[in-house]
Each structure stands twice: as C-alpha cells, then as structure tokens.
Amino acid sequence: SQQGEEDPQALSIQEGENATMNCSYKTSINNLQWYRQNSGRGLVHLILIRSNEREKHSGRLRVTLDTSKKSSSLLITASRAADTASYFCATDTTGANSKLTFGKGITLSVRP
Amino acid sequence: GAVVSQHPSWVICKSGTSVKIECRSLDFQATTMFWYRQFPKQSLMLMATSNEGSKATYEQGVEKDKFLINHASLTLSTLTVTSAHPEDSSFYICSARMAGEYYEQYFGPGTRLTVT
Numbered sequence: 001s002q003q004g005e006e007d008p009q010a011l012s013i014q015e016g017e018n019a020t021m022n023c024s025y026k027t028s029i030n031n032l033q034w035y036r037q038n039s040g041r042g043l044v045h046l047i048l049i050r051s052n053e054r055e056k057h058s059g060r061l062r063v064t065l066d067t068s069k070k071s072s073s074l075l076i077t078a079s080r081a082a083d084t085a086s087y088f089c090a091t092d093t094t095g096a097n098s099k100l101t102f103g104k105g106i107t108l109s110v111r112p
Numbered sequence: 113g114a115v116v117s118q119h120p121s122w123v124i125c126k127s128g129t130s131v132k133i134e135c136r137s138l139d140f141q142a143t144t145m146f147w148y149r150q151f152p153k154q155s156l157m158l159m160a161t162s163n164e165g166s167k168a169t170y171e172q173g174v175e176k177d178k179f180l181i182n183h184a185s186l187t188l189s190t191l192t193v194t195s196a197h198p199e200d201s202s203f204y205i206c207s208a209r210m211a212g213e214y215y216e217q218y219f220g221p222g223t224r225l226t227v228t
Binding site for chain 1: 154203205207215218221
C-alpha cells in the first residue's frame with residue numbers, strides 16, 4: 001500500500017527558479033526519504049530526514065519535516081535542466097527490519 | 113561505493129516462459145534486499161523483502177509461487193518470474209541494505225521486462 005502522497009503531481013519551471021514539492025503521509029514514521037528517478041532508470045537517494053529532525057540541507061536541496069502535520073517538503077534551489085526527473089518521497093515506519101513505502105511521485109520538468 | 117547492479121537491464125520473453133533477474137551488491141554485503149515493481153508513470157510497489165539465507169517475505173497480493181526470490185549470498189538476490197504473462201510486463205527494481213545499517217537502501221538501475 002502507498003503511504004506518501006506528493007503534490008503537485010507535475011511541476012514545470014524555468015531553469016534558475018526554485019522547485020518545491022510536498023509529501024503527506026498517514027502513519028507515524030521513523031524517517032522520510034526523498035529519491036530521484038530519471039526516466040527508465042533506477043532511484044537515486046537524495047536525502048533522509050529523521051522523525052526528530054525538522055530541517056535538513058544537502059547542497060541545493062532543503063527538506064523539511066512536520067510530524068504534527070505528517071508532511072514534508074523538498075525544495076530544490078536554482079534548478080537546472082538536469083534536475084528534470086521524477087521525485088518520490090518514501091516513508092520508513094519502523095526502525096529495525098524497516099521497509100520503505102513510496103508515494104506516487106512528482107514529475108519535475110525544468111525548461112532551459 | 114554502495115553500488116547495486118541488475119542483470120539483465122531489459123529482457124523480452126514469450127508468454128509462458130520464465131525469466132530470472134539478478135541483483136548484486138558490488139562493493140558491500142547486503143543482508144537485506146528488496147524487490148519492487150513499477151508500472152509506467154507510477155510509483156514503486158514493494159513486492160518482497162529477502163534476507164540472506166532465509167525465505168523471502170512477500171507483500172500482500174504478491175504470488176510467491178509466481179515470483180520466486182532467492183537470496184543465496186550476501187551479494188546476490190534473484191527474482192524469477194515463472195510462467196510469465198503480458199500483465200507481468202513491468203519495470204523491476206531491486207535495492208539492497210548494507211549490513212549494520214537500518215535505514216538507507218541502495219537501488220539498482222532496474223530491469224525492463226516485456227512479455228509478448
């Protein structure tokens with residue numbers, strides 16, 4: 001079953017703009033992770049944020065987590081055409097023997 | 113580091129035949145491997161979790177006799193789609209979790225299966 005629900009489902013922006021993607025989930029989590037998938041390829045892990053963290057940065061990526069609202073956002077600053085991909089949030093509900101539940105994904109198109 | 117490979121990257125087979133997909137962790141030992149299925153423009157659906165040396169745990173609705181999983185070593189897991197049918201056509205992705213880690217999974221590049 002799917003837990004994460006991203007919005008918007010599709011996002012088209014101009015190169016240089018910021019892209020914000022949101023993810024909501026339903027149950028308590030241990031951590032939440034964001035992945036990128038280029039068309040027809042495997043997933044690339046972007047960032048993991050634990051349930052006791054509120055914000056995390058990695059390069060041009062900024063992730064926030066609001067456990068009271070059961071939501072997370074991924075911000076990509078100064079977007080590039082190479083950022084064009086599908087982005088998924090995945091929730092991890094347990095610690096040991098954990099497994100990920102993926103959202104439906106957001107398709108990001110960055111126009112050069 | 114933490115590279116996962118899959119073989120083949122794509123395969124076309126005839127209905128009724130079986131297909132084996134390999135998932136290898138190239139530079140680390142993976143105590144746990146996961147198999148996902150992804151339909152076009154959709155999310156990843158977890159099919160099963162396999163731990164080295166033990167039977168795989170299948171998600172609800174996944175036929176264990178149709179999707180045979182063998183995790184024979186700390187670097188190799190295989191998924192065999194038995195008696196494949198066109199509805200089994202999909203993108204199959206494996207991931208591996210490193211021994212001693214609890215959270216991060218490293219994903220393979222995926223295998224595109226087309227059943228004609």
